[in-house]
Every structure is written in C-alpha cells, then in structure tokens.
Amino acid sequence: MGHGGGGRLMRELITELVVPKLGHQKNVLHDAALLYTPGPQLAFSTDSYVVRPLFFPGGDIGRLAVYGSVNDLAMAGARPLALSLSLIIEEGLEVDCLARVIDSVGEACRGIGVEVITGDTKVVERGKGDGLFINSTAIGVVEHPLNISPSAIRPGDAVIVSGDLGRHGLAVLSARAELGLRSPIESDLACLLEPVMELLAAGVELHCLRDLTRGGLASASDEIARSGQCTLQLEQQRIPVHPSVNAACEVLGLDPIAMANEGRMLVICPAEQVGLALTVLRRYQPEAARVGKVGERWADGSSLDVRYPVSLISELGVNCPVVLAEGEQIPRIC
Amino acid sequence: MGHGGGGRLMRELITELVVPKLGHQKNVLHDAALLYTPGPQLAFSTDSYVVRPLFFPGGDIGRLAVYGSVNDLAMAGARPLALSLSLIIEEGLEVDCLARVIDSVGEACRGIGVEVITGDTKVVERGKGDGLFINSTAIGVVEHPLNISPSAIRPGDAVIVSGDLGRHGLAVLSARAELGLRSPIESDLACLLEPVMELLAAGVELHCLRDLTRGGLASASDEIARSGQCTLQLEQQRIPVHPSVNAACEVLGLDPIAMANEGRMLVICPAEQVGLALTVLRRYQPEAARVGKVGERWADGSSLDVRYPVSLISELGVNCPVVLAEGEQIPRIC
Numbered sequence: 199m200g201h202g203g204g205g206r207l208m209r210e211l212i213t214e215l216v217v218p219k220l221g222h223q224k225n226v227l228h229d230a231a232l233l234y235t236p237g238p239q240l241a242f243s244t245d246s247y248v249v250r251p252l253f254f255p256g257g258d259i260g261r262l263a264v265y266g267s268v269n270d271l272a273m274a275g276a277r278p279l280a281l282s283l284s285l286i287i288e289e290g291l292e293v294d295c296l297a298r299v300i301d302s303v304g305e306a307c308r309g310i311g312v313e314v315i316t317g318d319t320k321v322v323e324r325g326k327g328d329g330l331f332i333n334s335t336a337i338g339v340v341e342h343p344l345n346i347s348p349s350a351i352r353p354g355d356a357v358i359v360s361g362d363l364g365r366h367g368l369a370v371l372s373a374r375a376e377l378g379l380r381s382p383i384e385s386d387l388a389c390l391l392e393p394v395m396e397l398l399a400a401g402v403e404l405h406c407l408r409d410l411t412r413g414g415l416a417s418a419s420d421e422i423a424r425s426g427q428c429t430l431q432l433e434q435q436r437i438p439v440h441p442s443v444n445a446a447c448e449v450l451g452l453d454p455i456a457m458a459n460e461g462r463m464l465v466i467c468p469a470e471q472v473g474l475a476l477t478v479l480r481r482y483q484p485e486a487a488r489v490g491k492v493g494e495r496w497a498d499g500s501s502l503d504v505r506y507p508v509s510l511i512s513e514l515g516v517n518c519p520v521v522l523a524e525g526e527q528i529p530r531i532c
Numbered sequence: 533m534g535h536g537g538g539g540r541l542m543r544e545l546i547t548e549l550v551v552p553k554l555g556h557q558k559n560v561l562h563d564a565a566l567l568y569t570p571g572p573q574l575a576f577s578t579d580s581y582v583v584r585p586l587f588f589p590g591g592d593i594g595r596l597a598v599y600g601s602v603n604d605l606a607m608a609g610a611r612p613l614a615l616s617l618s619l620i621i622e623e624g625l626e627v628d629c630l631a632r633v634i635d636s637v638g639e640a641c642r643g644i645g646v647e648v649i650t651g652d653t654k655v656v657e658r659g660k661g662d663g664l665f666i667n668s669t670a671i672g673v674v675e676h677p678l679n680i681s682p683s684a685i686r687p688g689d690a691v692i693v694s695g696d697l698g699r700h701g702l703a704v705l706s707a708r709a710e711l712g713l714r715s716p717i718e719s720d721l722a723c724l725l726e727p728v729m730e731l732l733a734a735g736v737e738l739h740c741l742r743d744l745t746r747g748g749l750a751s752a753s754d755e756i757a758r759s760g761q762c763t764l765q766l767e768q769q770r771i772p773v774h775p776s777v778n779a780a781c782e783v784l785g786l787d788p789i790a791m792a793n794e795g796r797m798l799v800i801c802p803a804e805q806v807g808l809a810l811t812v813l814r815r816y817q818p819e820a821a822r823v824g825k826v827g828e829r830w831a832d833g834s835s836l837d838v839r840y841p842v843s844l845i846s847e848l849g850v851n852c853p854v855v856l857a858e859g860e861q862i863p864r865i866c
Contacts, residue, residue, distance in 0.1 A: 199863050203746060206856045209755070229604040229743065230577035232674065235569060243564035244616035244669055248654045270563040282578035282669050286620070320582045322864065326662040331654075335578055335616050335669035340566065409563065412537060421543070522540045529533050530656065 199289050202321025212319060215297055219304045220283075220314045231315035233280050237339045241276035243267055244335040250530045252299065252329055254373040256365070256384030259332055260302030262460060262532060265389045266411070267336040268310055272394040273407040273463065275346045276338030278310065283334050284318040288327030299330065310389055312336075342398050348425035350405040355492040356472045357430060358465040360393060361386060361483030362438040363415055364457035368446055370531045377450075381442050388461025388482075396478045397465070406466040409459075411532055413522070415489075416456040416508070418464050420522045423507035429493035430508045432520070438485040455510070456523055458531040466492065533623050536655025546653060549631055553638040554617075554648045565649040567614050571673045575610035577601055578669040584864045586633060586663055588707040590699070590718030593666055594636030596794060596866060599723045600745070601670040602644055606728040607741040607797065609680045610672030612644065617668050618652040622661030633664065644723055646670075676732050682759035684739040689826040690806045691764060692799040694727060695720060695817030696772040697749055698791035702780055704865045711784075715776050722795025722816075730812045731799070740800040743793075745866055747857070749823075750790040750842070752798050754856045757841035763827035764842045766854070772819040789844070790857055792865040800826065 200207040245266050252259045268278050283303060287296065307313060314334075344350075369385035371377065390409060397404060406426065408418040415437070423430045432455075439447075439454045447454045462483075467475050472488050479486035496504060506519030534541040579600050586593045602612050617637060621630065641647060648668075678684075703719035705711065724743060731738060740760065742752040749771070757764045766789075773781075773788045781788045796817075801809050806822050813820035830838060840853030 200858045203857070203861075203863060207858050208746075209856075229607040230575040230610060230670075230672070232608060233574050233576060234572050235574055236572075238568050238570075238572075240567050240569055240574075240613075240671065241564040242567060242614055242616060242650050242671060244618045244650055244667065245652045246618040246620050246654050246667055248620060248656050273563040274566060276564060279574075280576055282576060284578045284580040284667050284669075286580050286582060286665055316576050316578055318579045320580050320665075320864075322582050322662060322665075325659065328656060328660040331620055331656075331665070333578065333580055333618050333667035333669070335618075335667070336564075337574065337576060337671055338564070412542075522543075523537070524534045524541050527537075529537060530654075 199321055199323065202319065208319060216300055216317065219300045233315060235279055235339050237341055239340040241271045241274040241338040241340055243270035244333065245270065246331060246333040247532055248331050248530050249370060249532050250328060251373050252295065254385060255369045255382050257387035258299060258302050259330060260299040261306045262387060263332040263334040264303055264306035265387060266460065266532060267334040268312065269390045269409045271336050271338035272391045273409055274340060275342050275344060275394060275398055275404060276340045278312040278336050278338045280315045281312055281334055281336050282316045283314045283332065286327055286331040287319065287321045288329050289321055289324045291329050310391060344404055346404050346407055348406050348422045351422065351426040351428055351466050351492050352405065353428060353492050353495055354469055355405055355466050356469045356488050357432065357490040357492065358472065358475055358486065358488050359415065359438065360463045360465060360479050360486050362440050362485040363410065363459055363462060364439055364443040364447060364454035366460040367457035367528050367531050368443055371528050377446065383442055383446065386459050386461040390461065390463050393479055393482045397475060400474055400478050402467050402471050402475045404465065404467055408464045410462045410464060411460060412458050414456045414458055416520050417522060419508040420520065428495045430490060431493045431511065432490035432508065433511045435513045436487055436489045438487050452527050456527055460532065533655055533657065536653065542653060550634055550651065553634045567649060569613055569673050571675055573674040575605045575608040575672040575674055577604035578667065579604065580665060580667040581866055582665050582864050583704060583866050584662060585707050586629065588719060589703045589716050591721035592633060592636050593664060594633040595640045596721060597666040597668040598637055598640035599721060600794065600866060601668040602646065603724045603743045605670050605672035606725045607743055608674060609676050609678060609728060609732055609738060610674045612646040612670050612672045614649045615646055615668055615670050616650045617648045617666065620661055620665040621653065621655045622663050623655055623658045625663050644725060678738055680738050680741055682740050682756045685756065685760040685762055685800050685826050686739065687762060687826055687829055688803055689739055689800050690803045690822050691766065691824040691826065692809055692820065692822050693749065693772065694797045694799060694813050694820045696774050696819040697744065697793055697796060698773055698777040698781060698788035700794040701791035701862050701865050702777055705862050711780065717776055717780065720793050720795040724795065724797050727813055727816045731809060734808055734812050736801050736805050736809045738799065738801055742798045744796045744798060745794060746792050748790045748792055750854050751856060753842040754854065762829045764824060765827045766824035766842065766844045768844055769847045770821055770823045772821050786861050790861055794866065
C-alpha cells in the first residue's frame, strides 16, 4: 500500500522500475506531458484492461494495453502520437510480475515507434483488485481525407476480415483452465496500425474499420449495421477460423464469430477494391478474406427487421439472423 | 458480469445510462473519437481514481475524475479539449450508484465546458474490484509561451499555495470512520483551470504550478525541488490550515502539510509578482498565501543536503528538513 501514496516508495517504484523500461521521457513525472501534433485533426481512444490471467499464450496485459489502444486509433486511420499508462495495482502483486508487464509495454511501444509520455499508479488493498488493471489512452493524428466510420458504408460494399477469428478468446480461456487442447492456441494479439497505413497508402477507399475485440465479428457487425443504417450479410463458409479453434469451440459450445480477437479487424470498402485490399492484408495474414457485403440501406418505416440487421448465410445456404449475445461468452478477455 | 462483455447488455448500459448523461457525443460508441485542436502544442494527462468511499463530504469519484485530470492539464497552463472516461465496475455495483456518479461527471464537465468524447466499460467479478474505479485522461492545448515546469524555478521566487490545506484527506477519512468531528470538514475538491487561466491573463509569469494531491504540500515541494535543482524554504506559520483541520490532524497524528488536497495548488512565480498573483487567487480562495521561497540552486558537488531539499521554518523559528513520508498517510484518497 505504501507504493500507492505519492511518497518516497512511489517515487522509487516509478523512477526505478517504470521509467527506465519505457525510455527517456523527461516529462513523465510531471502532472501533464507536453507534445506537438503535426496536424489539427486528432483521434483519441481509451481502454482499461482487466484480462485474467495477466499472461496468456501469445501475449500479456502489457502488450495488450499498447496494441489495444493503438488499434483503436488505427480504426480511424490515425497514427499514434503518444500513449498514457495508468496502473491499478492490487497490494501483494509481485514486483517481478509488474516488471515483466512493464518490459512488455516498453517492447510493444518500441515496435510501433510510440512512447508512453504520462502515467499514474494507484495501489488498492488485497482483495479489492485482481493483481493488475491497466488503462492506456492514446492520442493520434489523422492525416488522410477519408471519413472512416459506419456512416460511410454503402450498399454493395465488401466486408473483409483481416485474418482468422477466435484465437484470443480461446488462448485466454486455455490459460485459465486445462482444456486438453492437442495443439495450444495462441492469441492473435497484434498491432493493426501497419496494415491500416498500408491500405491507405495503397489507395483503398476505406469506408469503415473495426477491430474485432469483445463480442467478435458478431458484435462489431451488429454495431456497424445499426450505426450505418444498413444490413450486413455474412457468409459462414467464407469466415476464416483455424480448424483447431473450430474444434475447440464446438466442444466448448462457443461460437467463433462471437469470440474475441485482439489482432483482427473488419474492413469495409468498395467492392471493386477487394482485390487490392486483400493483397495488402494477406501480407500480414494469409487468411484475410472477404466474408460478406453491405446489404440494403434501411429508411424510417422500413420493413427490414432492424432487431437483427446482420444475417449469416450458413454453409447449407440458410439465411439466419445474427443474434447478439447478452454478454461476452468468456468474461475478462481484455 | 454480462454488462462487461461487449454484447447487448453492455450496449444498453452505455447508450441508456452513460451517453445521455454526458451529452451528445456522436462518436462516443466508435473506437476512437475525433477532435480538432486549435494549436499544435498539446498537453496530455491520465489518472485512475480509486477513492474509497465513492461519495464523501464535498464530492464523489465522478467529480474527482473530471477535476483531477483537468487540474493536471491546468498545471501546464493548458486548456482541456476533451476527456476520456473508462470505468472498471465490480459486479454487484448498484446501477443507481453508477448513475449518480455519471451524473456527477456530466455536471462537472458542463461546469468546465469540456466533453467526454470516448470511453470504455469493464466489469470484474465480485471481490476482484471495489465498487468502481475510474480512469480519466485529458487532452489539452497550450496557448501561452511560458515554460511552466520545475526547471523554470529560480532562487528568490515566491512559493504560494492557492488555499487552505488538508481538507480532502480529512473529508475522505471522516466518510470512512466516525471521527466525531464537531463540524464536518468538506473536501476542497475544485477545478483549478479558471484560476490558472486568470493568472496567465493577468500576466503573472508562472514558473511552476503543481496541484497538491497525494502527499500534499510536502510531496509536491520535494518533487519540484529535486526536479528544479533548488532548495525550497517554507514557513510553517504562513501555511493556511483551517483550525478544525488542524485540530483533527493533531488528534489523529496527521500532518496537514502532507495531507492530500484536490483543489489546491502550489504556484511559483517571481517574487515581485506575489501581490498580483495573490489578488487573482484570493478571488477564488481568500486563504491563498505566500508560504515560502525558492532557496539556493545546488550545483554538482554542492554542500547542500540534497536528501532533504525542502526545509520548514517552524513557528518557533527552527529550521527543520521536510522528510517525505514513505507513503500517503491515508490510502486511497483519490
């Protein structure tokens, strides 16, 4: 508890453990950090991470906190300028464990070329937290002229996913319980900034991007369809899911399209640019695929069933509504 | 737990409870929110709030989260452009309680003229959190030419506090335990943006600003002295502390200068501008006072005792080093 009080112990924790691992931020101990933006249009995104356990196959909460918030910016086509990092530590967390997480944050930041420039540390009593919660918030700059948002989707647009689905949820689950999986499934945790920047550089007219985190493809499609006031039609057999993920989901009664991912996104662009977009995306994930299209636009008083704006054509050709689950199939995956 | 999963329950929680209370943020459901900055120099600050209890005399965690992060920006002389708000909710928190906190966030934002434009909600199992933790992160713009930082302090500068000290820590403590105080002490929780903007407008050449949160005046002075490589000399009898705060601290064995505040700041400016600065500050808090001065600058190999760069001249004229406590006297006050 002493490390959370703003006294000598906290100063030592921050100056000896956190700052050296994150680089040379001169401003990091000051209340607010200063930075310059090269352009006036900013993007801003926040996420708190409560993933359990802190380390899972293919990643950990530190890397997740960096990629997660940078991915949110990338979904607006924004390049990150700076990150903040705020730790809520439960009393009793091993300093060594914290050090590993901070190492991971630093490594992820260096990989992207972004810095944590401001931070905060709080400590709560044993039993009032769960090891470690992290908030990371990102500022980015938007340097393209596009309107990348659900409001830009148009009937006929192609719906693409950037890789195979369902890995992250299963990886976290397998870290919690002995699932007896024959081959361990690693999280798909990845930074989506570079593929997005490449899509923009290649001239793909991006209409909408969405990372497929909590609620997976099902939740993201539903949200975009509602905001964009269009239906979305997905085709089951085009949705890439690794056989081992599929098998595990079947046994566990989970639905891969509603499973969380941390390195996959939905890309909606004009149908005529599918080839170009897939060429770019497959450099990062060979499984990237067109999985459906934007259907009709609904008007006020429309006869469309707007309770279920997303439909899934099954492998047998049956058209089923995608019913959004009440919550995530697996809690605390991010 | 269902409300944390990214499914229908979460969408309902956010669209029905959170968004209406915070205004008309069209972007709030999208991954990243967009905004424009009127200038290229930005300030960025983050804080997680774990105050216990959530409601205390004179404030609550919602108002604290808004003022706390805006105050951090104000300490760089920055005007807030936007806030993010991230909630970590413990399963079982009353929806009504959450609604009151969000109301308070909305009210505080409207008072300042700033908006929450992006957010996040996570839910953790009962016993893995403590009701509610909030992270708020703020982006601001710096529109003055000053270097407001410890590196700008100079020997002879005046050290001012903007009001009486110690209220917040005691208010939180009294909300936890029946202290039997004759008159209830309210937190000093307040937004410091306006007084800072007024100081700048009045032409006060601000060298350093620091809000006196965790660790209070003692911790803030110590940090500034170390960063600014100068000693600081405080005079006990000039430090404003309300008699009831003083009395309570004496009984409880607490030190008012190390107590947390949430609406008080240290202002360091040229000695010849003390009158001007106090005229501005006393419009907000009549107790604002000059409490000391910046002493000598220390050089490498200096004979100064840099273990204790801050000294306090007691009411009897004795010069004592200010020894920074290991931690906060009262945990979880913010």
